[in-house]
Amino acid sequence: MEYTIGTQALSTRDIVYRSLKNQILLLELPPGTGISEKEISLKFSVSRTPVREAFVRLAQEGLLAVYPQRGTVVSLIDSELVEEARFMREHLERAVIRESCSAFQARNLIDLKANLDKQKLCIEDQDYKEMFMLDEEFHHVIFMGCNKKNTWEVIQQIKVHLNRSRMLKLTADHNWEHLYRQHYGLYEAIEQHNIQQGDQIMQEHMALTIADQEMLMEKYPQYYKQRSAD
Amino acid sequence: MEYTIGTQALSTRDIVYRSLKNQILLLELPPGTGISEKEISLKFSVSRTPVREAFVRLAQEGLLAVYPQRGTVVSLIDSELVEEARFMREHLERAVIRESCSAFQARNLIDLKANLDKQKLCIEDQDYKEMFMLDEEFHHVIFMGCNKKNTWEVIQQIKVHLNRSRMLKLTADHNWEHLYRQHYGLYEAIEQHNIQQGDQIMQEHMALTIADQEMLMEKYPQYYKQRSAD
DNA sequence: ACTACCATACTTGTATGGTAGTATGGTAGT
DNA sequence: ACTACCATACTACCATACAAGTATGGTAGT
Numbered sequence: 001m002e003y004t005i006g007t008q009a010l011s012t013r014d015i016v017y018r019s020l021k022n023q024i025l026l027l028e029l030p031p032g033t034g035i036s037e038k039e040i041s042l043k044f045s046v047s048r049t050p051v052r053e054a055f056v057r058l059a060q061e062g063l064l065a066v067y068p069q070r071g072t073v074v075s076l077i078d079s080e081l082v083e084e085a086r087f088m089r090e091h092l093e094r095a096v097i098r099e100s101c102s103a104f105q106a107r108n109l110i111d112l113k114a115n116l117d118k119q120k121l122c123i124e125d126q127d128y129k130e131m132f133m134l135d136e137e138f139h140h141v142i143f144m145g146c147n148k149k150n151t152w153e154v155i156q157q158i159k160v161h162l163n164r165s166r167m168l169k170l171t172a173d174h175n176w177e178h179l180y181r182q183h184y185g186l187y188e189a190i191e192q193h194n195i196q197q198g199d200q201i202m203q204e205h206m207a208l209t210i211a212d213q214e215m216l217m218e219k220y221p222q223y224y225k226q227r228s229a230d
Numbered sequence: 231m232e233y234t235i236g237t238q239a240l241s242t243r244d245i246v247y248r249s250l251k252n253q254i255l256l257l258e259l260p261p262g263t264g265i266s267e268k269e270i271s272l273k274f275s276v277s278r279t280p281v282r283e284a285f286v287r288l289a290q291e292g293l294l295a296v297y298p299q300r301g302t303v304v305s306l307i308d309s310e311l312v313e314e315a316r317f318m319r320e321h322l323e324r325a326v327i328r329e330s331c332s333a334f335q336a337r338n339l340i341d342l343k344a345n346l347d348k349q350k351l352c353i354e355d356q357d358y359k360e361m362f363m364l365d366e367e368f369h370h371v372i373f374m375g376c377n378k379k380n381t382w383e384v385i386q387q388i389k390v391h392l393n394r395s396r397m398l399k400l401t402a403d404h405n406w407e408h409l410y411r412q413h414y415g416l417y418e419a420i421e422q423h424n425i426q427q428g429d430q431i432m433q434e435h436m437a438l439t440i441a442d443q444e445m446l447m448e449k450y451p452q453y454y455k456q457r458s459a460d
Numbered sequence: 461a462c463t464a465c466c467a468t469a470c471t472t473g474t475a476t477g478g479t480a481g482t483a484t485g486g487t488a489g490t
Numbered sequence: 491a492c493t494a495c496c497a498t499a500c501t502a503c504c505a506t507a508c509a510a511g512t513a514t515g516g517t518a519g520t
Binding site (some may be wrong): 071 | 502520
């Protein structure tokens with residue numbers, strides 16, 4: 001009874017799901033774009049069944065809006081949802097950093113330091129793409145270090161709704177130096193069990209991710225859901 | 231261009247999805263139960279297609295575990311996930327009550343008071359089923375009152391993983407009187423903008439929902455995922 | 461008695477055809 | 491010119507058929 005689950009090949013459904021999700025998050029499929037099962041099935045040279053099942057998953061995540069017998073569109077960005085996603089992320093990340101400052105696995109602390117060193121290199125090399133990934137990984141390691149794997153997964157789900165508006169903002173204007181100093185401060189707080197410092201820095205750190213929603217809504221009104229009667 | 235979205239009839243897929251989800255959460259389909267698409271499609275007298283799509287959704291929510299070409303089982307309860315669900319819920323509910331204590335919609339404050347009055351009646355009548363629903367609704371109103379509709383939705387998702395172990399505990403041992411006093415305290419805190427009181431009470435309130443996981447794991451080992459090598 | 465093998469009956473995954481509801485563009489009538 | 495109507499071409503939804511992998515039990519061979 002040997003269960004070898006982790007290594008199964010990707011199904012057609014998963015391939016379609018991942019590809020569409022990527023295209024949506026990268027705005028290659030802009031909000032409001034109409035797509036049909038048939039169109040996608042032709043593009044991937046597969047039948048409509050796995051496409052439909054990918055649609056079901058994407059609809060559940062709020063990335064597609066399916067109107068029976070009428071069509072399917074890439075969902076518009078819901079500014080209210082974006083704001084709440086920011087809210088949820090802030091409070092969960094702060095709760096996790098506080099926990100990390102009181103108890104953290106030694107192994108992950110080493111990873112954290114190694115990550116920081118790589119960040120420093122990236123800034124010198126101005127390798128912002130790699131820096132972006134290290135940023136993600138830094139937060140991930142923090143979650144792993146205080147046994148919050150599932151919480152990390154939930155955050156990833158929530159962040160989906162932040163990603164598209166962040167993509168609109170063109171991430172180029174990040175102040176990577178500032179980001180690094182904050183990361184270092186978080187590392188310090190964990191190492192020295194300074195809960196107050198950790199919480200404080202994380203709060204400031206989260207504030208950085210606030211995109212100027214109203215500005216974006218004016219600039220790209222066709223991408224945003226207009227709150228009419230509610 | 232009249233969009234009448236809210237009133238569409240339930241699709242076969244949704245009917246199957248809701249029914250299965252209910253049965254799983256009520257433990258009528260206990261963790262570990264094997265179910266097949268064909269079996270369900272026969273039971274509902276529908277084809278496999280909508281059943282499969284319901285399976286996809288339930289699998290994404292972590293309620294089903296699908297093993298390609300081998301079978302599908304109702305997922306075992308993951309005690310680690312349960313603990314993190316409790317963690318996430320606590321910190322989100324506390325963040326929301328703090329926000330509610332600083333700004334709350336007048337209309338929802340009225341609803342909150344009305345809900346409290348109904349709770350009092352239920353306790354007198356010992357109508358615990360209705361009391362259970364009012365408890366849910368009470369928290370829901372709080373979220374609505376500080377514009378956190380989507381956060382409520384996320385909590386509902388998270389709570390799925392708490393529900394089954396709470397169901398095992400047999401909810402009969404709730405101290406409804408205590409619950410009511412806490413709810414009243416929360417209402418007071420919102421009305422009087424007492425952030426500290428709100429946060430304090432909510433923290434205690436959340437502690438109530440902690441089921442004794444280890445006890446449950448010993449009593450129902452077949453329902454729990456055994457953490458082997460990890 | 462025990463083991464290796466294989467037929468069979470499952471499982472989920474994928475493809476395809478048909479159905480019902482909806483948007484659209486053209487046409488006939490005013 | 492404008493409106494009401496209808497044929498047509500879509501859409502997502504559901505049913506069915508086929509494909510491919512897996513568990514199981516029986517059987518033949520040792």
